[in-house]
Amino acid sequence: MSVLVYTESEQGKLKKTAFEVASYAKAVAEQLGTTVTAITINADDTSPLSNYGVDKVLTVTSSELSTFNAKGFAEVLHQAAEKEESKVVVLSSSANSKYLAPLLAVYLNAGYASNVIAAPSSTSPFTVKRSAFTNKAFEEISINTDVKIIGVSNNAFGLIENSGAASEETFSPSITDLGIKVESVDKASDKVSIADAEIVVSGGRGLKGPENWGMIEELAEVLGAATACSKPVSDLGWRPHAEHVGQTGKPVASNLYIAIGISGAIQHLAGINASKVKVVINTDPEAPFFKAADYGVVGDAFQVVPELIEKLKSFKAQQ
Amino acid sequence: MKILVCISHVPDTTSKINFTDGDTKFDTNGVQFVINPNDEFGLTRAMWFKEKQSAHVTVVNVGGPETEPTLRKALAIGADAAIRVNTPATDGFSVAKQLAQVVTDGNYDLVIAGRESIDYNGGMVPGMIAGLTNANFVNNCINLEIEGTSVTAVREIDGGKETVSTTLPLVIGGQKGIVEESDLRIPNMRGIMMARQKPLTVTEPVAANAETNSVKFEKPAPKGAVKLVSPDNLDELINLLHNEAKVI
């Protein structure tokens, strides 16, 4: 009956979202009066999970699963959920978890709610709030199936410490046909991804050309932030598509989003609205972004950004 | 190669989102509906397979008669045939079950769906079709090449991309990148005329229970006014972000 939570790792190290989904699973387990079982795949040290309410960790070590495979990982979770007789499975909103979730829903014949932003408002009927219409609205949905899958939105629930002792158990599911083989992975290991970033620095067409992105990257570096851009910037080829955020690009749910030379079109705002604090830097005081932002600077990015970088450097040096 | 492209009929991205019936239903009043952007990228890639590899392309939607103009638009862009499964699209799982039946009946080699629809953002239909039909599945697909039954695809991952190899039958969750924005096609007069002659078959749904129910909608609380900081006083911005917002 345990709530099962998939706690993801990267290169053996648990990701921050693992602790957020564990915190969420703990909240659900308390409502249901049960325990939390976490499952890890090829994670080295699982002990930090005990700080977030996990009672038991199932550890899977498999060379076949050394690269992500949605079918294989979903199969592992399927077998773990059956073993634990779990009625609720909690996942993150990482690209990988969103990839495996619908497969797992089929294997478990489970109703699946994605982009969930809060603990269940009721467990009978099982009702959760999720974001919909790309953050233009919230939707309460009830899940009718015996087994339920919850995909928690990044950064929506937060980390809740809950110290205890977690037991560890080796789990060896049987894995058959994987269907898909990873040929190569192209990932900058020194850069934080938009999905995992606490801070995102984003540039728009107001920056005039790709040659002016040096200051955006520098600002991001000073803040330990990921870089992003508006859609026309990626369509013009100034920046890679992977940086395009908004309704038709990547969603952003960071703690801080800094928009530089971005007008704030409805499609852009929809995708970044889940960010907690928004700052806009724009020459035009009438730019719609000022209506969506918490803090704003009406000014020329080419003056404001370099100055901000210098000031942040001295601020950081003092910290 | 037989391709099925799943077309979600969604409010235009500029739509104001409102609800009716005590906030239980999406208010379609005055809303312009379009092909879901992620699906349109996939449809455009399907056109490439049609033109370069003689693929046959069918588009499908699960929905009521009001979605037919959206399917006709897909035909005008160049799809060969359309199917509408005559039942309201309630939850993702039941839509996926309808689509899986269409896939099985039509023996499609490749199913192209969008990574997610921009209305309910469920992000589950493509994966569920793959699970239900036991096909391979690549989500967040940004490049797709097929030779015979061999597939090479590129998938966007958090912070990068990954190249994978697999085989047909395959389902993909597509998005921008599978074709570029500049590759998208606006239907011309000839396409629109031809679309009228193309078959649009209406089929009846299979039995499928809703696994989830929408209970109520709510709009985000209105935002407070922006705090403006003078460009000559950026220390104040840092101060606010550090001490008030506590984000740096």
Ligand SMILES: Cc1cc2nc3c(=O)[nH]c(=O)nc-3n(C[C@H](O)[C@H](O)[C@H](O)COP(=O)(O)OP(=O)(O)OC[C@H]3O[C@@H](n4cnc5c(N)ncnc54)[C@H](O)[C@@H]3O)c2cc1C
């Ligand atoms: C179907 C559809 C989907 C879309 N999806 C997305 C999406 O997902 N994401 C997205 O971003 N857009 C999307 N768009 C596009 C969107 O409508 C806007 O066109 C786009 O967001 C504008 O990008 P921008 O703000 O960079 O450029 P602009 O609107 O051109 O704004 C540039 C801004 O820079 C300011 N500026 C100029 N010079 C300076 C300076 N020196 N210093 C500071 N500021 C300066 C200007 O005042 C202006 O506000 C979509 C559009 C459609 C039709």
